[in-house]
Each structure stands twice: as structure tokens, then as C-alpha cells.
Amino acid sequence: MHNRSTSARRHWLPLGLAAALAACRADEVDPRSLARDPAPRPQPVAQAPRVTLVTADVLPMQPPSAPVFESAVRHASIAAPPQRAAIGHYAAAHVDDPFRRALASAAPGLGLDSAPCGDREAIDLLLLGRAPFALIGGSLSGRETGAGLRQQALGVELFALTVPPGSSLRSLTRSQVRQIFTGEVADWQQLGLGRGRIVAVAPSDPALAERAARALMPGDTFATACIRVASERHVADQLLQNPGAIGIVRLTTEPLVSGQKLLQIDWTTPSVEAFQYGAYPFGIALQLVTSGQPNDGARAVAEFARSEAGRALLGRSLLPLP
Numbered sequence: 485m486h487n488r489s490t491s492a493r494r495h496w497l498p499l500g501l502a503a504a505l506a507a508c509r510a511d512e513v514d515p516r517s518l519a520r521d522p523a524p525r526p527q528p529v530a531q532a533p534r535v536t537l538v539t540a541d542v543l544p545m546q547p548p549s550a551p552v553f554e555s556a557v558r559h560a561s562i563a564a565p566p567q568r569a570a571i572g573h574y575a576a577a578h579v580d581d582p583f584r585r586a587l588a589s590a591a592p593g594l595g596l597d598s599a600p601c602g603d604r605e606a607i608d609l610l611l612l613g614r615a616p617f618a619l620i621g622g623s624l625s626g627r628e629t630g631a632g633l634r635q636q637a638l639g640v641e642l643f644a645l646t647v648p649p650g651s652s653l654r655s656l657t658r659s660q661v662r663q664i665f666t667g668e669v670a671d672w673q674q675l676g677l678g679r680g681r682i683v684a685v686a687p688s689d690p691a692l693a694e695r696a697a698r699a700l701m702p703g704d705t706f707a708t709a710c711i712r713v714a715s716e717r718h719v720a721d722q723l724l725q726n727p728g729a730i731g732i733v734r735l736t737t738e739p740l741v742s743g744q745k746l747l748q749i750d751w752t753t754p755s756v757e758a759f760q761y762g763a764y765p766f767g768i769a770l771q772l773v774t775s776g777q778p779n780d781g782a783r784a785v786a787e788f789a790r791s792e793a794g795r796a797l798l799g800r801s802l803l804p805l806p
Contacts, residue, residue, distance in 0.1 A: 569781070570610060572603035574621025577691060578639070578770055583797045590793065591784040607633070610775055617782040618773040621695070634778075635771040638789040639802030642735045642767035643699045644754040646744035648723045653677060655748035658766075661700055664730060667707030672728060685722045685731035688712035696732050699766045716741045737799030756803045770802060 571579060588594065601609070606618040607628060624635050645661065647653050656664075663669045665684050673679045686706045687693040693712075697705055713719055719731035720743035731744065735754060740746065746754065749766060758764035772789075774782050788794040795804040 568615060569785075570601060570606035570615035570618040572601060572606040572618070572620040573691075574603055574695065574768065575606075575619035575770055577695075578641070578798060578801050579619055583794075586793055586797060587785065587788050590788050590791070594781055594784050607773065610773060613775070616774075616779050617785070619785075620771050620773055621768045623769065623771065624773065632776055633773055634776065635773050636778075636786055637769040637771055637805055638786065639798045639804045640756060640759050640767045640769045641695060641699070641802050642754055642756070642759060642764075643696050644733055644735055644766070645747040645749065646719065646723065646731050646733050646740070647747055648727055648729065649743065649745045650727070651745060653747065655751045657750055658701075661749060662704060665697075665701060665706050665710060665732075666704050667709050670709075680728035683722065683726040683729035684710045685713055685719050685729055686710040687732060688714050692734075695768060696734075699768055700732070720744050734801065735803055736801060737796075737803065756805060760805070770798070 603620040603622065606615070606620050607624075609615040610618045610633065611628075611631060619638075621641075624633055629635075645656065660675055663675070664682055665686065667684075669675060670682055671680065672682055684707070687696055693706060711722060713722060713731075716733050719733055720741045723729045723731060723744050730747075733740070733744070748754075749764065752758050752764045754764050754766065759767050759769075772778075772782060772786055778786065789798060789804075798804050
């Protein structure tokens with residue numbers, strides 16, 4: 485009997501040890517599984533939530549919440565947005581890249597940017613409060629000044645007429661100017677000014693021609709019979725070739741090209757002073773327009789336009805105002 489129980493214990497002992505060893509190795513990695521899948525599988529990582537940034541000019545930034553037990557209120561620091569001025573198409577011809585670069589050097593904190601548009605759109609942006617100031621050509625209407633807009637002229641694009649130096653012609657009326665350049669008359673005799681074919685010379689650049697027509701004969705365009713030239717030098721060449729020629733030039737700070745004589749209109753000599761007094765209205769003023777008092781950006785532009793560097797840059801196409 486004793487031998488039988490001892491034999492039974494010897495029989496179950498190896499089985500118990502095997503079961504215990506199997507239980508201990510249950511958490512171990514099977515080498516055969518490593519051979520089948522050598523790289524451990526990455527665990528999924530929670531995605532960070534997307535953050536939408538809203539600029540300060542769309543929604544005011546709120547100060548961050550103070551931590552627990554902090555009594556002082558935190559204040560958010562919001563950088564001032566750049567001055568995005570509304571620049572009309574007319575003004576863009578004079579406030580060009582060289583002018584803007586020089587302005588940026590003279591007033592580094594200005595950060596002037598522009599939204600090119602028509603003059604009417606520039607005024608609308610200003611009235612809606614979407615632009616700190618505007619640059620346009622011409623003058624504000626009574627309705628616009630009544631709405632609180634103010635204007636400051638920075639210069640004037642002044643147009644004039646020239647004829648050959650030997651011409652006896654001294655002055656034309658504004659009605660005669662319109663007749664000549666619209667092609668209504670073709671001979672000087674039709675105006676009672678001698679005989680000979682009229683050779684009208686106008687700018688070839690479309691934008692410049694549009695502004696010249698706007699200044700000299702508002703509402704009309706130049707006749708197709710007009711000879712188109714690219715510069716004042718070419719105007720002088722046409723005057724030398726044609727005794728009956730009459731050309732359109734733009735007065736700037738540079739002296740008039742030789743080979744031409746300046747005409748009066750309605751017996752008034754073209755000048756900045758005559759334009760300001762209204763006696764010679766054949767020009768377009770570059771206006772800085774603000775809603776109420778000028779802000780820092782508008783004042784910086786005005787001060788630079790009056791500086792020596794600003795007057796020199798504007799003087800390429802305008803006559804700076806005194």
C-alpha cells in the first residue's frame with residue numbers, strides 16, 4: 485500500500501512541474517512569433533486638436549486666463565496691423581515702388597501696404613473704416629467732405645500745350661483745345677488762326693493719355709487722327725518736323741525740352757500757383773484723404789512727400805506743391 489501511493493506521487497510530480505513551468509512562461513514572447521513579426525507594432529498616438537488662428541483685426545484677442553491663486557490680470561500683447569492704405573489707380577502711377585521703398589526707409593515703423601483700386605472704391609473703403617487713409621487723384625465732393633473726409637494735396641500732375649518756337653500762337657481757349665484734340669477741326673484757318681494743317685500730338689501711353697484727356701477736355705477722348713508719341717522728346721521732334729503741330733506735355737521739376745514753346749490757355753500760363761488759384765485748372769492733384777484727423781501713417785506719408793527726397797521722387801511726374 486505504501487509502495488503504491490509513493491508510486492502515484494512519483495507519476496504526478498513531473499506533470500505538476502510541467503504545468504507550473506508552462507504557467508510561468510505564458511507571459512514570455514514566443515521566439516517563433518518574433519521571427520514572423522520582427523518589429524513591434526506601434527501603439528496609436530492621440531492626435532493633437534487643430535487650432536485655428538484668428539487675426540486681431542477680425543476678432544479681438546482675449547487675455548489668457550490667470551492660473552489658480554494668481555490675482556494679477558494678464559494682458560495680451562497685440563501687434564499693430566500694417567497700415568493698408570487704399571491707393572487709387574491714379575495715385576498708383578505716382579506712388580510707385582521707388583517712392584514706397586524710400587518711404588519705408590524714412591519711416592521704418594510705418595509698414596505701408598496698399599490695396600490698389602479705383603478712386604471711388606478708395607473713398608468707399610475709407611468711409612467704411614476699412615482703410616486708415618487713401619491716396620486719390622482729383623478733389624473730394626461736397627458730400628464727401630460733409631461726411632467728415634479731409635484732403636491734403638501732395639502734388640499736381642499739370643498738363644500743358646506746346647507749339648514750334650517760331651509759331652505766332654500765344655494762347656488758346658479751352659473750347660479750341662477740345663476742338664483740336666477731338667478732331668472737330670483739322671486746319672488752323674477754322675479757328676481763325678492762320679492757315680495750315682493741324683497736327684495734334686498726344687501721349688501714346690493709354691493711362692497717361694486718359695489722364696491728359698481728363699485734365700484738358702473732361703468727358704472726351706483724343707481723336708484717332710492724333711499722332712501718338714512716347715515722351716516729351718518725341719513731342720519736340722514732331723514740332724520741329726511740322727510747323728502746324730501742337731503737342732501735349734506734362735510739366736515736372738525738369739526744364740522743358742528745347743525745341744518747343746509753351747502756350748497759354750485762356751491767357752493763363754500753366755503753373756502750380758495758377759492751378760491752386762483755379763485760374764489754370766488743367767491738372768489733377770494727388771490727394772491724401774483721411775477720415776477726420778490724420779493718423780500716424782497719414783502724417784508720415786505727408787511729411788515724406790514734403791521732404792527733399794519725397795519732392796524729388798514726386799517731381800518725376802508731378803509738380804510738388806509749395
